[in-house]
Amino acid sequence: MSNYKLIYFDGRGFGKPARQLFHLAGVPFEDIRVSFEELMPGKQSESWLEMKEKMAFFTETPFGRLPVLTMDGFELAQSAAINRYLAKKFGYAGRDSEEEAWVDAIVDEFKDYMECLRPYIYGQRDGKSEEELKKIHDEVFVLVKNKFLNSVDKILKNNKSGYLVGNGLTWADLVVADHLHTLDNIKELDDVSWLNLKKYQEMIYSLPELKSHIYTRPKREM
Template structure:
């Protein structure tokens, strides 16, 4: 079994999906976290000067979705064939877009402006996406985004949308029973439940 070390800030952020994948797969990994004040000294040691970075037996792999895709394929969470893998990639890339879309609100220092940006993000970007995905979950008819079994796409949606529920409540899911069910399904997976209960408590 490879020795995994995941390097990231002391946040869920763009590293949490990789953590969820490894946790669900039941593989051990070292969760290497650091504070933002430590980053300038570490930046030059990372490929492309960014994180997350997955260290696999001493070799370094950057880019959050590349890391998660690699781990999902290694541990049977990528989809059963090429088409399912492509669909899982598609959903994971959508979550990446949503995270990018939330970034301006997260970085905003003015409290009133930040609240305004978050409200706009939830009522426009998130609401539109939820409506689309709800129809796709209903069409697939398995309780999963892709195929009949759990993939990293399901973990990606759980990771992001469970965070939104924590932060904003679940009213935005009132017309999305299938997405709510998916989030609940993943939350009750024993390995995911164990990880969530044991991980450091962070705002994001």
């Protein structure tokens, strides 16, 4: 049996689907987590800064950052590459080339969407004033969020299977459902406008292979 190690921060982020894919496939792996709190502004401890310089898996990774997946001498970096690799290996990348292409398209659109949200996300982390954050929220966050969610809602309604692509679960569902969970946590997914998406997210999270993992993992909003 292959010996998998996933090295990532102790949060969800775009590396979360990798953990979920292992649980879906029932494949054991070593889940090596780096404390997320130590990265927040004003909370970096001397021990973390020293550890960051000394940790071999930072200095020796292909791009000098996380996540990294290792398996019996094979090493892979970058979240999307890791997620796609595991999805193909475990059967969650789509049933044929066309489905795989659509899965990739949805994930690429999600990444572009998240890039557009950077001013708001990093504004919170950088300690911008409430007034500044409200302006960014109203003028950027809400518009970008609604555009993306409308696209996802349309894809779901057109596909009719309950999943984003084809007739079964793919890693695109994991990416989108995790983000919907985040939006719900921060009160940005109301029942009136996004009831269909909330039901979709709840359906994904009710899958037996995921349920026990999701409700026992560390609770984080982002």
